[in-house]
Amino acid sequence: MDKGSPKAILLKDYAAPAWWIETVDLSFDLRDGGTLVTSRLGVRRNLDVVRAPLVLDGQELELVSVTVGDRPLGPDDYAITPDHLTIPDLPGDQVAIEIVTRIHPEKNTALEGLYKSSGNYCTQCEAEGFRKITYFQDRPDVMAKYRVRVEGDRAAYPVLLSNGNLVDQGDAGDGRHWALWEDPWPKPCYLFALVAGNLVHIEDRFRTRSGRDVTLRIYVEPGNEDKCAHAMESLIKSMKWDEDVYGLEYDLDIFNIVAVGDFNMGAMENKSLNVFNTKYILARPDTATDTDFLGIEAVVAHEYFHNWTGNRVTCRDWFQLSLKEGLTVFRDQQFSADMNSAPVKRIQDVTRLRQVQFAEDAGPTAHPVRPDSYIEINNFYTPTVYEKGAEVLRMYHTLLGAAGYRRGIDLYFARHDGQAVTTDDFLAAMRDANPDAGVDWEQFRRWYAQAGTPGVSGEGSYDPATHTYRLTLRQFLAPTPGQPVKLPMLIPVSLGLVGPDGKDQALTLAGEDSATAGTRVLALNAAEQSFTFTEVPAPPVPSLFRGFSAPIKLSFDYSDADLTFLMANDSDPFNRWEAGQTLASRLLLGLVADRAAGRDMAVPKGFIDAMGATLSRASEDPAFASLALTLPSENYLGQLMEVIDVDGIHAARNLVRAAIGRTHRDALLAAYRANAEQGEFSVSPDAIGRRALKNAALAYLLAADDADGKALALAQYRTATGMTDVITALALIADSDMPERADALATFAAKWKDEALVMDKWFMIQATSSRPDTLANVTALLSHPGFNIRNPNKVYSLVGGFTGNAVAFHAADGSGYEFLADRVIELNKLNPQVASRMAKSFARWRKYDGERQAAAKVALERVAHTPDLSRDVYEIIARSLE
Ligand code: ARG
Numbered sequence: 001m002d003k004g005s006p007k008a009i010l011l012k013d014y015a016a017p018a019w020w021i022e023t024v025d026l027s028f029d030l031r032d033g034g035t036l037v038t039s040r041l042g043v044r045r046n047l048d049v050v051r052a053p054l055v056l057d058g059q060e061l062e063l064v065s066v067t068v069g070d071r072p073l074g075p076d077d078y079a080i081t082p083d084h085l086t087i088p089d090l091p092g093d094q095v096a097i098e099i100v101t102r103i104h105p106e107k108n109t110a111l112e113g114l115y116k117s118s119g120n121y122c123t124q125c126e127a128e129g130f131r132k133i134t135y136f137q138d139r140p141d142v143m144a145k146y147r148v149r150v151e152g153d154r155a156a157y158p159v160l161l162s163n164g165n166l167v168d169q170g171d172a173g174d175g176r177h178w179a180l181w182e183d184p185w186p187k188p189c190y191l192f193a194l195v196a197g198n199l200v201h202i203e204d205r206f207r208t209r210s211g212r213d214v215t216l217r218i219y220v221e222p223g224n225e226d227k228c229a230h231a232m233e234s235l236i237k238s239m240k241w242d243e244d245v246y247g248l249e250y251d252l253d254i255f256n257i258v259a260v261g262d263f264n265m266g267a268m269e270n271k272s273l274n275v276f277n278t279k280y281i282l283a284r285p286d287t288a289t290d291t292d293f294l295g296i297e298a299v300v301a302h303e304y305f306h307n308w309t310g311n312r313v314t315c316r317d318w319f320q321l322s323l324k325e326g327l328t329v330f331r332d333q334q335f336s337a338d339m340n341s342a343p344v345k346r347i348q349d350v351t352r353l354r355q356v357q358f359a360e361d362a363g364p365t366a367h368p369v370r371p372d373s374y375i376e377i378n379n380f381y382t383p384t385v386y387e388k389g390a391e392v393l394r395m396y397h398t399l400l401g402a403a404g405y406r407r408g409i410d411l412y413f414a415r416h417d418g419q420a421v422t423t424d425d426f427l428a429a430m431r432d433a434n435p436d437a438g439v440d441w442e443q444f445r446r447w448y449a450q451a452g453t454p455g456v457s458g459e460g461s462y463d464p465a466t467h468t469y470r471l472t473l474r475q476f477l478a479p480t481p482g483q484p485v486k487l488p489m490l491i492p493v494s495l496g497l498v499g500p501d502g503k504d505q506a507l508t509l510a511g512e513d514s515a516t517a518g519t520r521v522l523a524l525n526a527a528e529q530s531f532t533f534t535e536v537p538a539p540p541v542p543s544l545f546r547g548f549s550a551p552i553k554l555s556f557d558y559s560d561a562d563l564t565f566l567m568a569n570d571s572d573p574f575n576r577w578e579a580g581q582t583l584a585s586r587l588l589l590g591l592v593a594d595r596a597a598g599r600d601m602a603v604p605k606g607f608i609d610a611m612g613a614t615l616s617r618a619s620e621d622p623a624f625a626s627l628a629l630t631l632p633s634e635n636y637l638g639q640l641m642e643v644i645d646v647d648g649i650h651a652a653r654n655l656v657r658a659a660i661g662r663t664h665r666d667a668l669l670a671a672y673r674a675n676a677e678q679g680e681f682s683v684s685p686d687a688i689g690r691r692a693l694k695n696a697a698l699a700y701l702l703a704a705d706d707a708d709g710k711a712l713a714l715a716q717y718r719t720a721t722g723m724t725d726v727i728t729a730l731a732l733i734a735d736s737d738m739p740e741r742a743d744a745l746a747t748f749a750a751k752w753k754d755e756a757l758v759m760d761k762w763f764m765i766q767a768t769s770s771r772p773d774t775l776a777n778v779t780a781l782l783s784h785p786g787f788n789i790r791n792p793n794k795v796y797s798l799v800g801g802f803t804g805n806a807v808a809f810h811a812a813d814g815s816g817y818e819f820l821a822d823r824v825i826e827l828n829k830l831n832p833q834v835a836s837r838m839a840k841s842f843a844r845w846r847k848y849d850g851e852r853q854a855a856a857k858v859a860l861e862r863v864a865h866t867p868d869l870s871r872d873v874y875e876i877i878a879r880s881l882e
């Protein structure tokens with residue numbers, strides 16, 4: 001922060017480019033010690049805007065030569081700065097330019113642009129990595145057709161890939177070879193990709209509904225061929241689903257995926273050459289957990305779905321990121337819901353939304369789904385742009401219904417295929433395709449523009465004389481950084497009225513004809529609104545925001561008895577789960593308050609009984625039961641407090657967990673045994689659900705320090721063959737004082753030392769342990785031979801695991817903050833994106849007590865005063881300190 005603050009980019013400054021680039025002919029001469037990149041551009045003046053020079057973006061490039069037409073330019077013919085190459089006075093309106101640059105992928109630790117992972121070349125260009133490969137207008141509204149020639153050593157890099165179709169290949173002499181790729185679809189440069197390496201592949205085939213045969217390949221490092229089957233199956237399912245549900249078909253004859261071990265994010269949707277973090281491809285039952293299998297299915301689908309929502313129709317500028325990400329996350333959520341259990345998927349997605357997005361919305365880095373300013377765009381690949389963005393898409397779907405939503409999607413593609421557009425364009429398509437929907441679209445647009453999570457409160461009253469039920473709802477949105485004043489949102493409320501018999505009653509609003517019983521969607525569009533239902537025979541309990549119909553925080557005046565009733569009777573599974581969570585949160589926060597006031601914490605018997613009832617019904621739907629039995633996380637409970645009482649939350653939650661484990665010991669043991677592995681291993685939703693229930697039961701037994709539970713955990717660790725069971729047992733052992741602890745951790749590491757993804761789990765479970773020696777262990781693990789700070793997955797497991805560990809990271813003495821500051825400073829030089837992601841853990845420091853705040857501030861300021869702070873880290877730290 002010493003050399004003047006980096007400048008913010010503003011949405012309102014958007015202007016179309018003065019030049020279009022229509023064709024790109026790239027040639028890569030890959031060599032250790034310097035890769036030569038030759039770029040031939042076909043540029044055309046944009047006659048719609050005022051004449052201006054051609055300004056190309058470029059960073060960390062060595063310029064070798066520039067030629068315009070056939071005239072080589074001298075240094076006086078252009079201007080060069082660390083970020084730009086400007087060519088004034090281009091002759092005519094249509095020009096050919098050749099630019100030769102040298103780059104050093106082997107020294108690239110930021111993993112952005114062209115870099116090496118385990119000796120193989122690969123690229124990551126989104127958002128602005130292409131400018132580290134060659135000079136170019138690195139902005140998504142510049143779309144061009146690419147031809148790419150890749151040349152490299154044949155023995156070291158037998159596989160040479162880029163986007164589109166392989167059109168030619170040959171020998172280059174000197175032990176070298178080349179391949180020529182051509183992508184017929186115009187694309188922005190962030191979708192460019194190149195891979196050169198020693199890779200093997202598995203292959204399959206998909207016939208599209210119009211009869212196109214597509215070759216599908218997944219490339220991995222030799223030795224990993226046996227871990228690709230699930231990813232391939234997921235790809236084929238995604239292609240079929242997108243045809244069936246969205247009417248969208250793949251548009252080339254080949255679709256390639258490459259998995260690399262060093263990758264900043266999850267994966268990348270480069271046209272026909274997706275590049276993935278190995279974490280989202282490689283899986284075998286003995287190496288990957290159920291969560292990994294489901295994550296692979298979701299991310300493979302996500303990247304494939306981008307082929308239409310992102311690639312065929314892309315973003316005009318990066319403020320529109322949610323145009324493709326919110327939509328594509330919603331699509332992958334729908335897909336996973338269809339492939340597995342829809343209620344379970346919805347509960348998992350909402351849990352994650354609350355955990356990470358609500359936290360972001362309530363802190364100093366809060367921003368709208370469509371931000372209006374940024375310093376470093378990589379900082380905006382956030383839960384708000386992705387997950388809240390997906391909620392916005394879900395609200396279109398809720399308000400318009402499946403058919404209306406699909407009409408909007410069809411119109412969006414009819415209008416915009418091949419274009420770079422905005423979220424306003426998307427909204428206009430939804431609106432124009434549904435002229436009779438009765439939606440106030442200007443108000444709906446506020447979901448893109450206003451940051452923060454709306455709160456909704458309310459109450460209901462029943463009049464037995466007139467058989468009417470009056471429901472009053474109020475909404476409130478607190479100021480967020482830069483947005484002091486907020487306007488009321490259009491909030492879809494999907495609701496039911498549950499009668500005393502547990503059945504849904506009819507939902508007839510005053511003045512309407514009698515309605516049928518079930519669920520209906522109302523629009524809450526004012527600060528306060530009342531809805532009067534007539535013909536309600538008996539006092540109902542309202543079931544509000546069924547399926548979590550809007551990303552809001554509800555506080556409704558339910559009694560504990562109402563919540564217990566909904567837990568047992570609501571026809572909406574999400575709200576059955578939700579009622580239990582609300583009840584649990586209420587109870588846990590009560591205990592935290594007791595502890596803070598020096599009172600004894602006494603666990604109410606009613607809640608323990610309700611959990612017993614859930615357990616006794618568990619065999620009906622084990623997956624759902626495992627979620628219903630899980631208490632709200634420490635992180636989520638913290639969000640519900642004015643000042644987060646880290647130790648109080650931990651103590652209260654553990655007390656309740658132990659009480660459940662003790663009281664229901666026999667039922668838990670029975671549930672464990674009833675769901676123990678039987679028959680062949682499978683990742684069917686049913687098998688995953690039974691494992692989840694079994695392991696939830698085991699965790700409760702250990703929370704109660706039960707001797708049989710400990711014996712079961714040890715036996716499970718030693719004999720289980722699937723990674724879900726092995727790692728769950730090991731995590732429970734690692735979090736305990738069991739004498740077998742050290743030995744169990746050691747045997748695991750010895751067995752899996754060569755499997756990087758499995759070792760990531762080993763680092764993670766130690767980093768998330770609530771034992772008092774966790775920071776010491778984590779610090780020691782930084783020097784473990786399996787750890788490498790240059791590998792993002794390792795950092796996310798060990799450092800990210802630790803920052804997610806509330807009691808350890810927020811230790812009152814500030815040791816956790818000091819540790820994180822050291823890591824952020826170390827990573828800042830190596831990989832700014834990873835550094836910045838880690839730095840975000842500081843963001844909510846003002847939510848803690850004075851002692852912790854003081855320690856956090858010292859750590860934040862130490863990072864702030866680090867020389868050569870990247871824009872990425874600067875932006876996060878500066879906002880946190882504001
Ligand atoms: N578009 C990718 C996805 O959501 C994410 C790439 C983000 N990369 C980055 N460096 N910000 O699938």
Ligand code: ZN
Nearest residue numbers: 302306325328
């Ligand atoms: Zn995406």
